[in-house]
Amino acid sequence: MTQLPEANLPPLHGVRVLDFTWVWAGPYATMLLAMLGAEVIRIESEGRLDIMRRIIIWPLFAPTPQVIPTNQGMAFNSINMNKLGVTIDLERAEGIDLVKRLVGVSDVVVENMRAGTMGRIGLGYEELRQVNPKIIMLGSSARGATGPESHYAGYATVHHAVGGAAEITGYPDGPPSTTFGDVDLLNATASAFAVIAALNHRDATGEGQFIDYSQCEGVTSLIGEVLLDYEMNGRSPGRQGNADELMAPHNVYRCWGVDRWVAIAVETDEEFATFARVIGQPELAADPRFADAASRKKNEVELDRIITEWTRARDRDFIANMLAREGIAAAPSRDAEDLFHDPHLRARDAFVEIDHPELGPREFVGPPWKMSDCEMEAQCAPLLGEHNDRVFRELLGIGDEELAKLRREGVVS
Amino acid sequence: MTRGAFAGAKVVEYATMVSGPYCAKLFADMGADVIKVEEPPAGDPARQRGPFPGDQPHPERSGLFLYLNTSKRGVTLDLDRPSGCEAFRRLVAWADVLVDNHSPDRLDSLELGWDELRKLNPGLIYASITPHGRTGPRSQQKGGELTSFHAGGLGSLLPTRSEDTSRSPIKAGGYPTGYSTGLTAAVAVAGALYGRKANSAGRLIDVSEQEAILALVRTNVAGTIYHRTPWSRVPERPPALGRLQCSDGYVVALLIEDRHWHAFVDLMGNPEWASGPEWGSLFYRAGHLMEIGDKIGEWAAQQKKEDVHHRGAAKGFAIGSVYNAEEVMNYRQYLARDYFVDVDHPQAGRFRYAGWPYKMPASPPLVQRPAPLLGQHNKEVLEDLLGYSTDEFLGLCRTGAVWEVGGQ
Numbered sequence: 001m002t003q004l005p006e007a008n009l010p011p012l013h014g015v016r017v018l019d020f021t022w023v024w025a026g027p028y029a030t031m032l033l034a035m036l037g038a039e040v041i042r043i044e045s046e047g048r049l050d051i052m053r054r055i056i057i058w059p060l061f062a063p064t065p066q067v068i069p070t071n072q073g074m075a076f077n078s079i080n081m082n083k084l085g086v087t088i089d090l091e092r093a094e095g096i097d098l099v100k101r102l103v104g105v106s107d108v109v110v111e112n113m114r115a116g117t118m119g120r121i122g123l124g125y126e127e128l129r130q131v132n133p134k135i136i137m138l139g140s141s142a143r144g145a146t147g148p149e150s151h152y153a154g155y156a157t158v159h160h161a162v163g164g165a166a167e168i169t170g171y172p173d174g175p176p177s178t179t180f181g182d183v184d185l186l187n188a189t190a191s192a193f194a195v196i197a198a199l200n201h202r203d204a205t206g207e208g209q210f211i212d213y214s215q216c217e218g219v220t221s222l223i224g225e226v227l228l229d230y231e232m233n234g235r236s237p238g239r240q241g242n243a244d245e246l247m248a249p250h251n252v253y254r255c256w257g258v259d260r261w262v263a264i265a266v267e268t269d270e271e272f273a274t275f276a277r278v279i280g281q282p283e284l285a286a287d288p289r290f291a292d293a294a295s296r297k298k299n300e301v302e303l304d305r306i307i308t309e310w311t312r313a314r315d316r317d318f319i320a321n322m323l324a325r326e327g328i329a330a331a332p333s334r335d336a337e338d339l340f341h342d343p344h345l346r347a348r349d350a351f352v353e354i355d356h357p358e359l360g361p362r363e364f365v366g367p368p369w370k371m372s373d374c375e376m377e378a379q380c381a382p383l384l385g386e387h388n389d390r391v392f393r394e395l396l397g398i399g400d401e402e403l404a405k406l407r408r409e410g411v412v413s
Numbered sequence: 414m415t416r417g418a419f420a421g422a423k424v425v426e427y428a429t430m431v432s433g434p435y436c437a438k439l440f441a442d443m444g445a446d447v448i449k450v451e452e453p454p455a456g457d458p459a460r461q462r463g464p465f466p467g468d469q470p471h472p473e474r475s476g477l478f479l480y481l482n483t484s485k486r487g488v489t490l491d492l493d494r495p496s497g498c499e500a501f502r503r504l505v506a507w508a509d510v511l512v513d514n515h516s517p518d519r520l521d522s523l524e525l526g527w528d529e530l531r532k533l534n535p536g537l538i539y540a541s542i543t544p545h546g547r548t549g550p551r552s553q554q555k556g557g558e559l560t561s562f563h564a565g566g567l568g569s570l571l572p573t574r575s576e577d578t579s580r581s582p583i584k585a586g587g588y589p590t591g592y593s594t595g596l597t598a599a600v601a602v603a604g605a606l607y608g609r610k611a612n613s614a615g616r617l618i619d620v621s622e623q624e625a626i627l628a629l630v631r632t633n634v635a636g637t638i639y640h641r642t643p644w645s646r647v648p649e650r651p652p653a654l655g656r657l658q659c660s661d662g663y664v665v666a667l668l669i670e671d672r673h674w675h676a677f678v679d680l681m682g683n684p685e686w687a688s689g690p691e692w693g694s695l696f697y698r699a700g701h702l703m704e705i706g707d708k709i710g711e712w713a714a715q716q717k718k719e720d721v722h723h724r725g726a727a728k729g730f731a732i733g734s735v736y737n738a739e740e741v742m743n744y745r746q747y748l749a750r751d752y753f754v755d756v757d758h759p760q761a762g763r764f765r766y767a768g769w770p771y772k773m774p775a776s777p778p779l780v781q782r783p784a785p786l787l788g789q790h791n792k793e794v795l796e797d798l799l800g801y802s803t804d805e806f807l808g809l810c811r812t813g814a815v816w817e818v819g820g821q
Contacts, residue, residue: 008612009608009611009612010608011604011605011607011608011609011611011612011616012604012607012608013608013611014611024632032600036600036601036604036608037604037608051669051670068640074632074635074636074638074639074640075632075635075636077635078631078632078634078635079631079632138771142731143746144746144750144772145772146749146750146772147745147746147747147749147750148745148746148749149726149745149746150746152726152733153673153726153729153730153731154731154733155667155669155731157655157665157667158665158666158667158731158732158733159733160665161663161664161665161733161734161735161736162733162734162735162736162744163736163741164736164737164738164740164741165585165586165587166656166663166665166735167586167735167736167737167738168585168586168587169571169572169583169585169586170571170572170583170586171572171580171583174572174575175572175656175658175663176656176663176735177571177572177573177574177575177583177656178573178655178656178665179567179570179571179573179585180570180573180633180644181629181632181633182567182593182629182630185628185629185631185632186593186596186629187770189593189596189597189600190596190770190771191771192600193439193596193599193600193603194771194773196600196603196604196607197418197419197443197603197773197776198418198773198775198776199607200418200419200603200606200607201416201418201773201775201776203607203610204416204420204421205416205775207775207776208775209773209774209775209776210774211771211772211773212771212772213770213771213772214750214752214770214772215770216733216746217747217750217752217768217769217770218770220741220747220752220767220770221767221768221769221770222587222589222592222593222596223586223587223767224476224480224481224766224767225462225463225464225476225477225480225481225587225588226586226587226738227738227741227742227765227766227767228464228476228477228479228480228764228766229463229464229476229738230738230739230741230742231476231742231764231765231766232464232465232466232467232476232764233464233466233467233468234739235464235738236737236738236739236740237586237737237738238737239586240586241581241583241584242559242581242583242584244558244559245462245463246461246462250559251559251581252559252563252568252581252582252583252584253581254579254581259578261563261581261582263559263560263562263563263564263568263584264560265557265558265559265560267557324551324554324555327555328555329544329554329555329556329557329559329560330560331556331560331561331563331564331623332563332564333563333568333569333581333582334563334564334565334566334569335566335569335637335643335645336566336569336630336633336634336636336637336638336643336644337637337638337643338566339565339566339627339630339634340634340637340638343550344545344549344550344551344623345549345623345624345627347548347549347550348546348548348549348621348624350624350627362635362639363638364631364634364635365627365628365630365631365634365635367628368597368620368624368625368627368628369597369598369600369601369618369619369620369624370546370547370548370617370618370619370620371601371604371605371616371617371618371619372616372617372618373612373614373616374616
């Protein structure tokens with residue numbers, strides 16, 4: 001796609017992405033592309049809705065069980081902004097034909113169904129390549145599209161376990177802990193990176209390609225040093241809580257109130273002297289148990305006990321602010337409410353407001369970066385089938401008669 | 414002969430530890446020419462961190478450094494000396510991308526803030542990674558791996574199913590903040606590089622560690638604020654929706670769809686206590702699964718984890734073993750996919766590293782070279798890339814502006 005240089009165009013302006021994704025790991029990948037200026041079109045099917053359109057994220061504690069109306073799932077809305085949405089029945093040959101027409105005018109296809117599913121419905125890479133030889137397709141599956149476990153299903157927590165990260169997460173004396181959907185969003189981020197890399201390659205060489213993305217491998221690639229411990233020493237690292245291999249204090253400490261905590265990390269001897277002064281025990285800096293990093297690490301349990309005596313009688317934000325003023329890294333352990341109301345995040349416009357057609361204004365977390373000349377207005381996630389007219393008419397040039405026929409036959413809803 | 418997807422891209426990395434180095438590694442392994450700038454005498458502090466072979470600390474044998482710095486060339490410049498800073502300026506003028514994870518004060522103090530950088534190189538893409546971002550009331554505050562993880566909201570959810578609230582929230586293991594932030598920055602930089610075709614003006618990319626973590630809990634924030642369904646580290650999450658302890662370790666299963674639940678019950682041998690029709694409802698299970706949690710636990714305790722893992726997967730639901738490093742390194746699926754990559758380093762030796770989660774046959778990622786020794790490419794970068802004469806180069810070495818190991 002040739003374009004004249006123009007000021008203030010977002011970087012992926014002119015890139016069109018067909019989005020067959022669902023749940024979290026796929027949708028967030030394409031939203032990141034949208035946040036860089038790509039035109040993303042969600043292809044949805046009434047028969048197999050993205051479960052996130054309707055479900056409350058876990059755990060579900062509504063007083064009476066409710067299915068959320070199709071367009072009102074907040075997790076869905078938070079990871080599908082700035083996209084268009086169309087509905088096509090993918091179980092019908094006419095639907096597949098319609099998709100292929102879209103593929104002909106697109107750059108990228110992203111899907112995160114079980115490996116092989118797209119091929120079975122006639123939309124595998126080999127088929128799409130016949131339509132558009134330069135197409136880039138990313139298939140994000142639990143364990144990759146090849147190998148003996150390519151057909152295994154999975155969700156984020158399972159990938160976290162298999163990928164080796166749950167084993168190293170938890171209290172030293174406790175069981176392994178998975179995280180939660182963050183693994184999906186990390187895999188989405190790496191998927192977006194791979195897609196842009198492939199776009200770069202396509203522009204340089206004219207070649208498209210199929211990117212086979214494994215979500216378990218995505219977890220493992222983020223713990224490279226842990227695997228090298230086994231390679232180097234035959235050792236499989238265990239769980240460390242909040243501890244660091246060199247630094248102490250390096251923990252999360254109980255504060256005044258109910259379940260209130262502050263994270264504190266002290267890096268140097270100078271910082272420790274400052275810290276000791278701030279907590280009113282300057283003599284600790286000269287105490288041989290704590291005088292240097294190695295001694296502090298060795299006597300960490302005792303040090304943490306001393307610190308907790310001080311923190312537990314004080315407010316976590318007071319502590320964090322006080323230490324920050326003295327140049328020491330400290331932060332409250334924030335939950336979702338805290339984040340939503342954090343004045344610093346507010347000052348940085350970390351949240352964006354959209355106008356939901358059914359619900360009115362809502363605020364969601366915005367792009368995870370601030371980029372100059374890439375300020376785009378946040379758009380509400382598409383209502384189901386919201387852009388059928390626009391996409392089929394304007395993009396494919398389908399006229400009234402044909403569109404009416406497609407609707408009558410249920411190919412487009 | 415394959416070509417990396419970012420072949421031809423020129424990247425200067427002025428970064429330490431995990432976030433900036435991981436960001437630059439992703440480009441280096443895809444063919445970009447990445448020059449890592451380290452400062453004397455010790456270089457990147459990641460070199461002081463393990464694992465080390467035989468647990469013997471050595472700056473050229475840190476597993477953390479070796480993994481995060483593959484495919485890069487390395488120079489050691491003393492930026493506090495004017496001639497060292499001048500060499501850095503020339504590098505920036507050469508580059509398409511500068512990845513920096515120091516406080517903005519650092520480059521400001523060298524008169525290399527964003528305004529100066531763009532004068533020096535109007536097309537420069539400058540990724541500035543900081544704990545809290547470059548603006549806002551906390552922009553000047555110190556932060557790092559632990560504090561940004563908790564500040565960003567992920568710590569409050571860990572460890573999952575923690576019964577005892579007298580114990581603290583925790584950070585995930587390893588360097589989750591650094592990796593997540595580096596990955597986030599890489600997407601923005603990749604986008605900006607691609608976008609140079611449309612807009613050749615440089616860009617400032619401001620990446621906050623806190624916001625990189627916040628981005629990963631965005632669904633949770635939305636659900637909490639608008640559906641009033643807060644997550645915490647102590648949800649009443651029953652075993653079948655999480656971790657199960659088997660006789661020889663743990664598995665993790667997640668059963669959302671009704672057919673997955675039925676498959677799980679089938680795997681347990683269809684015990685009477687889980688077979689009533691009410692259990693076929695997602696909503697019923699969400700409210701009542703805790704009631705049979707003990708029974709599920711008793712069943713699991715008599716199972717072997719790999720047996721449950723593979724039999725469960727064959728029945729079509731999401732389940733997997735908790736693998737440790739040894740199990741990951743020997744995992745049949747990874748071996749079948751050639752996930753790992755063998756890297757031979759002149760001082761550390763030959764080891765098998767984690768590879769990449771994306772297979773890209775037209776532009777496969779590749780370890781172009783092992784992580785650089787401290788100052789390994791000083792001469793070739795300064796002379797061949799920046800045009801210093803050999804005499805000038807030796808002069809810089811003599812003054813310590815370029816720092817040669819054993820040379821001072």
